[in-house]
Structures are given as C-alpha cells and as structure tokens.
Amino acid sequence: MKISCLLIAAALVIPVPGYAQAAKPCEELKSEIAKKMDANGVKSYSLDIVEKDKDAQGKVVGTCDGGTKKIVYSRATVDASTPKTPDAKPSGEASKH
Numbered sequence: 001m002k003i004s005c006l007l008i009a010a011a012l013v014i015p016v017p018g019y020a021q022a023a024k025p026c027e028e029l030k031s032e033i034a035k036k037m038d039a040n041g042v043k044s045y046s047l048d049i050v051e052k053d054k055d056a057q058g059k060v061v062g063t064c065d066g067g068t069k070k071i072v073y074s075r076a077t078v079d080a081s082t083p084k085t086p087d088a089k090p091s092g093e094a095s096k097h
Contacts, residue, residue, distance in 0.1 A: 023064075024064050026064035034047060045075055046058075047073055048072070
C-alpha cells in the first residue's frame with residue numbers, strides 16, 4: 001500500500017520539472033544552448049526559434065515559451081559564390097589615365 005502511494009506521488013511530481021523547463025523564454029534558452037556549444041568548440045552553426053508546428057531544417061535542440069516554440073540547430077555553410085578574400089589587381093595592372 002505504501003509503495004503504491006509513493007508511485008502515485010512520484011508520477012504527479014515528475015511532469016512538473018519538465019513543464020517548468022519548457023516554459024523558459026526562448027531567447028534565454030537559446031543563449032544557454034549557444035554558450036554550451038561554444039564551450040564545446042562548435043563553430044559555424046545557427047540556432048533558430050520557430051513555431052512548434054513549423055517544419056524547419058536541422059535538429060530540434062530545445063522547446064521554449066511553454067512548448068509553443070522550438071529551437072532548431074543547423075550547421076552554417078560557407079557560401080561558395082562569396083570569395084574568402086577580395087580579388088586584388090597585381091601592381092603592374094594599374095589603370096592608366
């Protein structure tokens with residue numbers, strides 16, 4: 001009898017911490033996740049806050065605002081069409097006026 005009462009009490013208490021964590025403001029949670037990723041040496045990533053029901057590319061790494069939104073992680077890619085350094089003209093090709 002005591003064991004069943006303890007199990008019922010535990011079942012009622014367990015969901016509370018999960019909900020409390022989900023109710024966190026999105027910007028606060030996003031900042032915490034970014035700090036952890038930076039501490040682990042993760043480079044070139046993005047964290048986007050989107051509506052819970054919206055499809056998004058990437059991995060869901062958290063929920064926030066009472067479960068109404070989610071934070072999605074995706075690896076940032078370098079745009080191949082953007083040169084890494086500006087093109088410089090050799091000194092011999094200076095324009096003559």
